[in-house]
Amino acid sequence: xxNQIVRLSIPPPPLFDLDQCLYxxxxxxxxCLYQLEHNAVSRVIKVDDQLIPFTxxxxxxxNILVELPLHLNNxxxxxxxxxxxxxxxxxxxxGFYRLLSDHKELQTxxxxxxxxxxxxxxDLFEALCWSIIGQQINLAFAYKLKRxxxxxxxxxxxxxxxxxxxxxxxxxxxxxxxDHLKGQQFSRGKIKYLRNVALAFTENGxxxxxxxxxxxxxxxxxxxxxxxxxxxxxxxxxxxxTLHQPEAIPFGDTGLTQALFNHGIIQDRKDRPAIEAFFxxxxxxxxxxxxxxxxxxxx
DNA sequence: GTCCAGGTCATCG
DNA sequence: CGATGACATGGA
Numbered sequence: 001x002x003n004q005i006v007r008l009s010i011p012p013p014p015l016f017d018l019d020q021c022l023y024x025x026x027x028x029x030x031x032c033l034y035q036l037e038h039n040a041v042s043r044v045i046k047v048d049d050q051l052i053p054f055t056x057x058x059x060x061x062x063n064i065l066v067e068l069p070l071h072l073n074n075x076x077x078x079x080x081x082x083x084x085x086x087x088x089x090x091x092x093x094x095g096f097y098r099l100l101s102d103h104k105e106l107q108t109x110x111x112x113x114x115x116x117x118x119x120x121x122x123d124l125f126e127a128l129c130w131s132i133i134g135q136q137i138n139l140a141f142a143y144k145l146k147r148x149x150x151x152x153x154x155x156x157x158x159x160x161x162x163x164x165x166x167x168x169x170x171x172x173x174x175x176x177x178x179d180h181l182k183g184q185q186f187s188r189g190k191i192k193y194l195r196n197v198a199l200a201f202t203e204n205g206x207x208x209x210x211x212x213x214x215x216x217x218x219x220x221x222x223x224x225x226x227x228x229x230x231x232x233x234x235x236x237x238x239x240x241x242t243l244h245q246p247e248a249i250p251f252g253d254t255g256l257t258q259a260l261f262n263h264g265i266i267q268d269r270k271d272r273p274a275i276e277a278f279f280x281x282x283x284x285x286x287x288x289x290x291x292x293x294x295x296x297x298x299x
Numbered sequence: 300g301t302c303c304a305g306g307t308c309a310t311c312g
Numbered sequence: 313c314g315a316t317g318a319c320a321t322g323g324a
Contacts, residue, residue: 131305138304141322187320189307231307255305294305 003160004070008080012062015093017115019058024119027298029139032147032165033126044157044164047078051166053159054079056087064089069159088117088244096285100292103281105263109292118291121241124208125201126167128224131234132193148184149194170201193229200227208242217247240287249279249286259293 012018019039026036034043040057052068052075059065068079084090100110121127133149134142153168153176173194181191200206206223214220217239224235233252240248250256257269266274282289 132307134304135306136304136319137306137321138323140304142305144322185321189319193307229307233306237305250305253305254303258305297305 005067006070006073006076008066008068008076009059010064010066010080010083010089012064013089013092015097015115016062016087016089016117018056018062018064018087020113020116021087021119022058024116024295029143030147031143032150033167035162035164042160042162042164044159044166045078045082046155046166047075051155051157051164052079053157053164054083055160056083082122085122086120088120091117091244093117093288096288099282099285100289105265106289106292109296113292113295116292116295118240118244118288120244121238122208123167124206124211124238124242125170125197127238127242128197128227128230128234129167129173129194131237132190132197132229135190135193135234145184145186145190149181149186152180152184170198173198174202189229193227196227196229212243217245220245240290245287246284247286249275249290251275253290255294255297256290259297262296263293 022036022039022041025031025034025041034041040055042053042055044051044053046052052072055067057065057067064083066079066083068076097110100106121130129149130142130146133145137145150165150167153172154165155168156163156165158164176191176195176198178188178191182188186194206227211220211223214223220239220243221232221235224230224238225232230238233250236248237250237253239245240250251272257266257275260266260275260278261269265278268274279286279289
């Protein structure tokens with residue numbers, strides 16, 4: 001009955017490799033918002049307050065296979081839209097590869113990670129909260145904190161023997177329990193900032209679509225930085241991961257400066273003018289460059 | 300114990 | 313404006 005599955009096959013766009021994307025998703029961190037198996041990833045999305053589970057796996061001939069429960073078949077389109085956003089399937093990244101090929105230090109990335117797409121965080125609220133959680137702590141710890149937040153305030157759906165979690169809603173985090181989160185090793189600062197972000201959504205009407213209507217990168221950045229706790233790094237991180245805004249560069253990011261240093265592009269990690277000068281050379285593909293540089297950190 | 304980690308804010312000159 | 317310090321907490 002309800003455990004029957006529908007399978008959809010998506011032809012892959014040029015310069016796309018699902019295995020590269022899955023490999024990026026599986027860097028050894030304790031991720032709680034999707035579950036990886038061999039050649040597959042499963043998660044839930046929310047449509048009109050209903051949780052819809054699905055799995056993306058590699059099919060033959062490089063095709064992308066999307067699976068969903070038969071009784072939720074009416075949500076096919078929402079799942080496909082989400083998949084397109086999440087894995088950035090609709091973008092022609094020819095220009096990016098041409099640019100990298102011309103770059104002495106970075107051309108190796110086009111071979112190493114061929115077909116990798118900018119894996120996004122389509123939910124703006126989640127991206128902003130994740131940026132706050134990740135501020136100034138190591139990633140392993142950040143994932144631990146995120147799991148605690150999600151399992152305390154999020155929602156879950158059981159499918160195919162898996163419990164799939166969805167990130168908490170702004171409404172759920174507005175009324176978060178400060179002492180509880182303190183006991184879960186959240187700092188006072190992070191707790192306050194998370195609530196500020198939640199309030200921006202519930203009280204001030206912030207949303208992804210509000211942001212999209214704004215005319216340019218700077219106005220979106222300014223809008224996000226009105227929130228106490230969202231600085232330049234967090235705003236740009238969210239714009240990069242949620243809107244795939246090409247010119248979003250998370251300045252100050254330790255991973256980014258580390259990677260630029262590793263590739264011999266900068267000598268001094270605090271030399272912002274040198275970093276800006278480098279990114280001028282990849283104009284239009286800054287976010288993609290950042291993403292590939294991050295990828296280069298984990299082998 | 301020390302140093303660092305996918306920063307941000309308030310407070311100075 | 314740019315510099316500086318406070319904040320907070322686990323992991324190597």
